[in-house]
Amino acid sequence: MQDLSRHFAETLAASQPDSLDDATVTEAHRALVNFMGVALGGADHEAMDITLKALGQFTGPGTAAVLGRRETVDMSMAGLLNGISSHIHDFDDTTPSNYIHPTSPVASALFAWAAVHPISGRDFLHAFALGFDVVTRIGDATYPNHYQAGWHSTGSIGIFGAAVAIGRLLGLDAQQMLWAIGMAGTQASGLRDNFGSMAKGFHPGHAARCGIEAAFLAQAGFNTGNTPLEGPRGFAAVTAGGMLDVDNLMDRFGSHYRFEGITYKPYPCGIVIHPTIELCSSIHAEGTAPEQVEKVELQVAPIVRDLCDQRPTRGLQGKFSIYHAAAIGLVRAQGRLSEFTDEAIADPALAAMRDRVTPVAVDGQSADSVRAIVTLKDGTVIDRFLPESLGNVKRPLSNDQLNDKFLNQITALGGDQAQQVLDACWKLGEMENVGDLVRATVPR
C-alpha cells in the first residue's frame, strides 16, 4: 500500500471520541480495571524502588503522581514507573493473537498524562482505545514473525500505542502523527532474553516513556522518515522479516477498535502455563497428595516449551516455567503472587515436584489447553485434559472475578482505599477529570 504510514497517521489524527461503540467502551473499562489492579499490585515491588533510586536524579519537577506510590516525578518518568508496576508481576492483560500485553504501555502513558493535564473520562477512553487498537493491529499484522524473532512485543510494539495515544491528546496533525509513529518505531526495543528478570517489566514502562516523548518531539517538529512501518528499512522489514499483513492492519481501521481478543489473567505468570496451573490444581483438589506423585507428563502446545521451558532460580523466572506451573498446582493448588516469589522457588516441596515434570510439545495443540498424565507411586495413572483454561478468550473472567482479582493483589493500599479506586475505575468514562483517579491511588 502506497504511503501506508501516512494514511495510518491521517486516520489517527482525524479520529474523534464518538467513534467508540458501546462494546468498546465496556471492554475498555474492563481492561482499565484490570490494569489499575496490576499497577497497584506491583507498585511496591522492589523493581519500583530500584528504578526510583537509580533514575530519580533524572526526573523533572514532580508534577505527576505515580499510580500507587507517594513519590511524584515528571510525566515521562511516571509513564516508565506505571509501566513497570503494571507488568512486573506478569499479571496484566494479553491478546493471544499476538501475545502482547497491550494495555500496560498505553494506559501507563495515559495515566501519567492524566496526572498532569486535566482530561475527561471520555477523552481518556478515546485515546486509550486508539492506542490499544494500534498496538493490537501492528501486533496482529507482524505476528508471528516479530515475536518469534525474539522481540518482547509488549515493549517493541507497545511504544506505538503510547505515542499515538499521547499524540492524539496533543492534537497532532497528520504529519506530526507520522513523525510520532516514526519516533516510536525508531525507539522500539525489548529482547525476550530478559523473560524471567526485572527487565521484562521495564519494557512497557520504557515504551510508555519513549512513546510520550515521541509525541512531544513530533509536536515540536522533530522529523523522521516517512515510511516507519512499511519502508525497506522500516519497522516491519527490520524487526519482522518484512512481514506486514496490510489487510489485517487496515481492516475497519478508524471505525472498529480491536478489543475482541483481549484476555485477563487469573494467574500472575505467562499465559501459556495457565492451563497447567488450573489442571494440576484440580488434580490436587481431587485428592492427589503431592507426596504420592511419581512423575508428570504434560502435553502442551509447542509455544509453551518455546516460552517456558526453564528451570527457575528466582521468582520472576517461575512465571515462565512450565515445571513450576505444574508444581504449584500439584502442591499448593493455587497460583497467586505468593507462588512466584524467590521464597516459593526455594520451597523444597515445589523444587522436588518440578523435577518430576516432563513437558512434551504436541504440534497443533491449542495453547489454551493441556493434557496431564500423572503417574502415582502406587502405579495409578491420572490422565486429564483441559481444553480451555479460565481467562482465555472463550472463558473470560467475569466482572466479579475481575473485582476479586483487583482487591486480592493490592498490598500498597488499605482495603477501603482499594475499593474506592476500583469503584472509580468502573466509572472512568464519566469522570470529569481522570487526574482525580490517579491521585486517589496514592497510599494514604
Place this chain on the structure above:
Amino acid sequence: MQDLSRHFAETLAASQPDSLDDATVTEAHRALVNFMGVALGGADHEAMDITLKALGQFTGPGTAAVLGRRETVDMSMAGLLNGISSHIHDFDDTTPSNYIHPTSPVASALFAWAAVHPISGRDFLHAFALGFDVVTRIGDATYPNHYQAGWHSTGSIGIFGAAVAIGRLLGLDAQQMLWAIGMAGTQASGLRDNFGSMAKGFHPGHAARCGIEAAFLAQAGFNTGNTPLEGPRGFAAVTAGGMLDVDNLMDRFGSHYRFEGITYKPYPCGIVIHPTIELCSSIHAEGTAPEQVEKVELQVAPIVRDLCDQRPTRGLQGKFSIYHAAAIGLVRAQGRLSEFTDEAIADPALAAMRDRVTPVAVDGQSADSVRAIVTLKDGTVIDRFLPESLGNVKRPLSNDQLNDKFLNQITALGGDQAQQVLDACWKLGEMENVGDLVRATVPR
C-alpha cells in the same frame, strides 16, 4: 562460548587505566578532538532547539552543561543532547569495518558525566577507550548482518559503549556490568528508515541517554537476563540473524583497544559518497564548467546505492544522495555544511546537475573509490578514477586537517573560544577535571 556475556562483563569490570597503550591514547585524542568539533558544530542546529522545547519539561535539576549550549539539564538529558549535536551533521567519525560512528554515543555520555562528576583526563580516556572498543567489537562481530537488516548501528550498538563506559566509572562489579549490558541490549534501537531526517541524529543521543540509565539501573540492582549478547533471544539472535563472530569479538579483548579502523570525515555526509565529492570537485577544478556537462555516470560500490540512492528534498537527505554528492562537486567543487542545507537542495543549478547523474553499482568495487565518466555537451568524455578518497583509513586526515575541520565548522562559539577548546582537547588526557573542558564550551 559458554557464558560469553558474563565473561565479557568480567573483563570490563576489571579493566584499569594502565591498560591503554600510547597508540590508543593518541588516537583517542584525535577521536575526541573530532568529536568535540562536530558536537560544537551541531550545537545550534534546530534539532537541538526542538529537542529542548519538547523534552525540557522532562529533565531533572540542571546540573549538567550541554556541549556548546547555554542551557543546563540533568546528566542523562545532556547525553541525549550531546549525541544529537555530534551526529546531526553526519560529520563524526566512522569505522568502515562496520559503518558505525562509535565516538558519538560513548563520548556524549562521558562528557555528560564529566559535566556533573569530577573526573581526571586519565579516567575519562580509559572509560572512553573501553566504550569505543566495545562498540567496535560488537559492531565487527555482527557486521554485515546487523547493519544490513536495517539497523542504524551507531544507535543500536552504540548504546553498549555508553553503558559500559558509564558503568566502569560507577565501578560496577561483574554482575552489575552484565546487567548494564543487558539493559543496554534491551533498549537497543534505531531504524535506517530515518536516514535523511533528524531522527538519525537522535539515535546516538538516545543511545547515550539510555546507556547512562542502563548503568545506573544495573548499579541499583535492576536485573536482566544473563545472555544479552549470545542468548537464543539475545541481541545477536534478534538483531543480526544470529551472527556473532566470537573470535572477532574476543580477539585480544581487555588488552587491545580497537581504534585502528577509525576514520574522520572531510565532508559532512555519508562516508560512501565522499569519493564522489572529491573526484567531481577535482573534475570541476580541472576547468569543467557545470553548464558544459551533459551526463555523468558514476561507477560505485554496491553499498553506495544501498545507502545513498535517494533524490533529496531536504538538506539532511542530501547527506545520503549520490546525485547530490556529484552535483556539489561538479557545480561548487566543495562539500561544506552549506552544501547540505535545505537551501542547497533547492539551488536550481544543483537540482539540474543531480538530474544528469546515473549511479551504477559495480560488484567488488571498494567503497573508498569511484569512477566518474562525464560526457560534455560537445561530446568530450572525461573518465577519471579515484582509488582512495581523503579521510579513509589509508588517507587519514592529519592533525592539522582535524584542526582546520574543527575551527571551520563551529558557529556557536567565537573564534578565540573555539581555539581554546581545541587546544584543551588535545591535552584532555592530562586534565585534572574534564568538567572544566565541558564548561569551557558554553558560549560566552
